[in-house]
Each structure stands twice: as structure tokens, then as C-alpha cells.
Amino acid sequence: MHMRFSAPTKCAFSCCLVLLISIFTTTCNADESEFRTNFINNYKTFQFKAQENLILKSGDIMADEIFSLIIDAMDDDISIGRRMFLLDAASAMASGYQHYHGGGKKFIRKIDKLIKKELEKEAARTAELMKWKKEERFLGNFVMKTHEAELEEAGLAPVIYPHWVHRIWYDCSVCHQDIFIMKRWRNEITKEKIQAGEQCGVCHNGTIAFGANNKEDCDRCHIAGKPEAERLHNADQVDNKHIAEIAKQVGAEWNADKLPDGRIPVDEYGFIDWLTLKEKGIFKPIESLKEGYKQEIRDNQILFVSKSKLENVLFSHNVHSSWIKCKSCHPAIFADNLKNKVKMVRMSKGENCGYCHGKVSFTFADCKRCHSQKKGVEVEGALAHIGQPRKKKK
Numbered sequence: 366m367h368m369r370f371s372a373p374t375k376c377a378f379s380c381c382l383v384l385l386i387s388i389f390t391t392t393c394n395a396d397e398s399e400f401r402t403n404f405i406n407n408y409k410t411f412q413f414k415a416q417e418n419l420i421l422k423s424g425d426i427m428a429d430e431i432f433s434l435i436i437d438a439m440d441d442d443i444s445i446g447r448r449m450f451l452l453d454a455a456s457a458m459a460s461g462y463q464h465y466h467g468g469g470k471k472f473i474r475k476i477d478k479l480i481k482k483e484l485e486k487e488a489a490r491t492a493e494l495m496k497w498k499k500e501e502r503f504l505g506n507f508v509m510k511t512h513e514a515e516l517e518e519a520g521l522a523p524v525i526y527p528h529w530v531h532r533i534w535y536d537c538s539v540c541h542q543d544i545f546i547m548k549r550w551r552n553e554i555t556k557e558k559i560q561a562g563e564q565c566g567v568c569h570n571g572t573i574a575f576g577a578n579n580k581e582d583c584d585r586c587h588i589a590g591k592p593e594a595e596r597l598h599n600a601d602q603v604d605n606k607h608i609a610e611i612a613k614q615v616g617a618e619w620n621a622d623k624l625p626d627g628r629i630p631v632d633e634y635g636f637i638d639w640l641t642l643k644e645k646g647i648f649k650p651i652e653s654l655k656e657g658y659k660q661e662i663r664d665n666q667i668l669f670v671s672k673s674k675l676e677n678v679l680f681s682h683n684v685h686s687s688w689i690k691c692k693s694c695h696p697a698i699f700a701d702n703l704k705n706k707v708k709m710v711r712m713s714k715g716e717n718c719g720y721c722h723g724k725v726s727f728t729f730a731d732c733k734r735c736h737s738q739k740k741g742v743e744v745e746g747a748l749a750h751i752g753q754p755r756k757k758k759k
């Protein structure tokens with residue numbers, strides 16, 4: 366970390382100081398000076414009187430103290446929050462130095478500049494993060510930009526992969542696990558593989574769907590952050606005629622005439638209600654790109670008897686296995702028995718039901734959609750989830 370002070374006459378002095386202080390900070394970074402500890406403590410707890418006394422008796426060491434505090438604040442390895450705190454403390458120290466001892470003006474200017482620069486950087490960072498967060502606001506939309514540098518160089522935006530657009534024509538089993546492992550960033554998707562007809566290129570080859578070789582089509586995938594991406598976040602903007610055409614082409618169905626009020630039904634969170642679409646026969650996706658494939662369905666239900674105050678949870682093997690292959694869940698997410706540990710904390714970390722719910726399927730906020738069965742009431746024919754057997758007492 367290099368500090369540059371503008372006044373040229375102070376250069377020799379400053380360089381010396383930088384050297385000294387970098388030795389100082391590398392050797393005794395962990396235990397800061399007694400002055401700094403006391404100053405920061407007073408600063409944090411608003412001990413104005415104690416601070417005044419401390420400053421009054423420390424005039425001769427304060428320039429060095431301010432300098433070393435700035436250097437520590439600009440260390441690459443600390444968090445932005447810590448940096449801003451240290452810079453604020455340094456600023457207070459420099460003001461005190463100026464007020465009681467008449468020095469420290471150049472420090473104040475320097476620190477103000479650093480703080481301003483950090484705030485600008487932070488604003489840019491937050492905007493950058495929020496931009497991509499925003500592009501993932503529609504459930505199941507994934508921003509893909511693992512090749513950030515190459516994309517920037519080619520002047521291309523990151524890709525949005527919209528699960529929902531594809532789900533209209535394709536069951537999960539079409540892609541998982543034959544084309545893609547059901548895990549983000551695990552498939553190492555590249556332009557080369559796509560153009561060779563793998564990954565997205567299995568379909569995006571100019572025959573089943575637009576290809577990845579035509580200049581005009583690049584931006585249909587490389588679209589994140591562009592105004593045109595808006596329609597990938599809004600089920601109301603679909604072109605029913607186009608969906609129906611593609612459906613016909615791939616062997617699926619889209620019966621827009623059955624849509625309630627002509628709109629794709631959404632839940633109270635604004636996400637597509639796929640079960641209603643299915644029940645009303647509005648769509649019929651294909652199950653596989655392979656001819657003669659037949660989805661294996663397990664026609665039973667599992668009742669999770671809740672240990673919580675909430676209602677019990679009914680899991681339908683039938684519903685789930687009608688779109689998802691057994692091997693997408695077993696054994697990767699659940700052992701195929703009734704003894705898995707299923708807990709909300711795990712779900713919130715993306716395990717158990719949280720492997721899909723909250724990422725691609727309806728969110729956790731919708732408690733009642735899972736906790737839907739009255740306590741104490743048996744569900745006919747349902748298996749009971751019994752959890753892990755307790756360890757036997759010796």
C-alpha cells in the first residue's frame with residue numbers, strides 16, 4: 366500500500382515515514398499503540414472530555430499516529446466497513462490535532478479525499494451488485510458471467526438464463542441431468558461448447574432455437590442489464606402466438622385460450638403458478654429430447670409431521686416426479702427413504718426442499734403452500750416421514 370502526499374517538499378520526509386511505518390505496521394499491526402486504542406475507544410463512546418485530555422497531552426506523537434492510522438485504513442485486506450470506520454477515526458484525530466495543536470491540515474484534506482474516493486467506489490460496487498441482483502429478481506432467472514473479462518473484451522453483456530421461459534416447453538427432466546447438472550456454476554458453460562452443439566447449443570443450434578453463431582442473435586442471450594431484458598422478468602409480456610408456434614415445433618402444447626383473463630397466472634408473490642397452468646391444461650411440456658422416453662412417476666405422498674406449531678407438510682412424489690427425474694433428487698438431495706433430516710435452516714441454505722424452492726420453484730415466504738395439512742389429521746395413503754432414528758441409549 367503506497368501513500369502519496371502531494372507536497373513535494375515533504376517528499377523525502379514522507380518516504381522515510383512510509384518506510385518506517387510500513388515496517389512498524391507489518392511488525393506490530395496486531396497491537397496498536399496505546400494512544401490509538403484510547404483515542405478510538407473515546408471516539409466510539411463519545412467521551413469528549415477524555416478525548417480532549419488525551420489530545421492535549423499527545424501533541425508530539427499525533428502526526429505519526431494519524432499517518433499510521435491512514436495506512437492501516439488503506440490496507441487491501443480489510444473490509445470496506447472497517448476502512449470507512451478507520452478513515453472516520455483518522456479524520457477525527459486530524460481535526461483534534463488541528464484544533465488543539467494547529468497542525469494536521471494536510472491530513473484532513475488527504476483523508477477527505479480518501480473518504481470521498483471510497484464512497485464513490487462503494488456506490489459503484491453496490492450499483493454493480495444490485496444490477497445483477499435485479500436481473501435475478503424473477504424466480505429462476507440466472508445471470509451467467511463466469512467469463513467476465515472475455516465478455517467485457519468482446520463488448521457483450523452477461524447472459525440471462527430464464528428458467529421460466531424454458532419451462533413452458535420443457536420439463537426439468539429435459540435438461541437435468543442429461544444436459545446440465547442441477548447446480549449453478551458447475552457446468553462450466555462456454556461459448557466454444559455451445560457453438561459445438563453442447564450445453565445451450567443442444568437446442569440453440571439454429572434448428573430447434575436461434576443459434577449462437579449469428580451476430581444478430583448474440584444479444585438475445587447476452588442481454589443482462591439491457592432494457593430489452595425487461596420482458597424476461599415479466600410474464601405479462603409473452604407473445605402467446607410465438608409460444609404456441611415454438612410449442613408446436615418442439616412437440617409441446619400451449620393453449621392460450623384457456624388462460625384465465627388471457628394472462629399467465631401468478632401467485633401472490635408475482636411468480637408463475639405452474640400448478641394452475643398444469644391443472645387447467647394450458648401447457649404440456651415435453652419430458653425429454655430423446656424419443657420414446659417415459660417419465661417414471663412415483664405415485665405416492667409423504668406426510669412430514671411437523672414438530673413446529675405450523676401445520677404438517679405434504680410432499681407429493683407424484684407431482685415432483687412428473688417433472689423431475691428420480692436421479693435429480695436421489696441420492697443427491699435426499700436418500701430414498703423416510704429418514705432424511707429435513708429442517709428449515711438447511712432449506713434456507715439451499716439444501717433439502719430449498720435445493721429448488723426459493724431458487725426455481727415457489728419461495729419459502731409461501732409457508733402455507735407447504736405447511737398445508739391440519740395437525741393430528743391423517744392423510745389417506747400417505748407415508749409418514751419419520752426422520753432420523755434416535756440413537757439408542759446405552
Ligand code: HEC
Nearest residue numbers: 531535536537540545547548549550551552720721724725
Ligand atoms: C432448458 C434447460 C433447463 C430446464 C428445462 C430446467 N433447467 Fe434448471 N438449470 C438449467 C441451467 C442452465 C442451470 C445452471 C447451470 C450452471 O450454472 O452451471 C440450471 C440450474 C438449476 C438449479 C441449480 C440452482 C442453484 O442455485 O444451484 C436448480 C435447482 C434447477 N436448475 C432446477 C430446475 C427445475 C426444478 C426445473 C424444472 C421445473 C429446471 N431446473 C428446468 C437449465 C434448465
Ligand code: HEC
Nearest residue numbers: 524525526527530539564565567568573574575585586611
Ligand atoms: C432443451 C432446449 C434448450 C436448451 C438446452 C436451452 N434453450 Fe434457450 N430456448 C429454447 C427455445 C426453444 C427457446 C425459444 C426460442 C425462440 O423464442 O425463438 C429458447 C429461448 C431462450 C431465451 C429467450 C430469448 C428471447 O429472445 O425470448 C434465452 C435468453 C435463452 N433461451 C437462453 C438460453 C441459455 C443461456 C441456455 C443455456 C444455459 C439455453 N437457453 C438452453 C430452448 C433451449
Ligand code: HEC
Nearest residue numbers: 509510511512515519524555556569577578579580583586
Ligand atoms: C443461447 C444463448 C447464447 C447465444 C445466442 C450466444 N451466447 Fe455467448 N455465451 C452464452 C453463455 C451461457 C456463456 C457463458 C457465460 C459465462 O458464464 O461467462 C457465453 C459466453 C460467451 C463468451 C465468453 C467466452 C467463452 O469462452 O465462453 C463470449 C465471448 C461469447 N459468449 C460470445 C458470443 C457471441 C459473439 C455470440 C453471437 C455470435 C454469442 N455469444 C451468442 C450463451 C449464448
Ligand code: HEC
Nearest residue numbers: 669671672673678707708709710718722729730731732735
Ligand atoms: C417448500 C416447502 C416449505 C415451505 C415453503 C416452508 N416450509 Fe417449513 N418445513 C418444511 C418441511 C418439509 C419441514 C420439516 C417437517 C417439520 O418439522 O415441520 C418444515 C419444518 C418447519 C419448522 C420446524 C422446525 C425446523 O426448522 O425444521 C418450522 C418452525 C417451519 N418449518 C416454519 C416455516 C415457516 C415460518 C415458513 C414460511 C416462512 C415455512 N416453514 C415454509 C417445508 C416448508
Ligand code: HEC
Nearest residue numbers: 661662663685686689690691694699701702703704705750
Ligand atoms: C423433488 C425430489 C424428488 C424426486 C424427483 C423423487 N423423490 Fe423420492 N423422495 C423425495 C423425498 C423428499 C422423500 C422423503 C424423504 C424423507 O422422508 O426422509 C423421498 C422418498 C423416497 C423413497 C422412500 C419413500 C417411498 O416413497 O417409498 C423412495 C423409495 C423414493 N423416494 C423413490 C423415488 C423414485 C423411484 C423417484 C422417481 C420416480 C423419486 N423418488 C423421485 C424426493 C424426491
Ligand code: HEC
Nearest residue numbers: 639640678680681684689717718720721725726727734735
Ligand atoms: C428438485 C427440485 C425440487 C425439490 C428438491 C423440491 N421441490 Fe417441491 N416443487 C418443485 C417444482 C418444480 C414444483 C412445481 C411448482 C413450482 O415450480 O412452483 C414443486 C411443487 C411443490 C408443491 C406444490 C405442489 C403440491 O404438491 O401441491 C409443494 C407443496 C412442494 N413442492 C413441496 C416440497 C417439499 C416439502 C419439498 C422437500 C421435502 C420439496 N417440495 C422439494 C421442485 C422441487
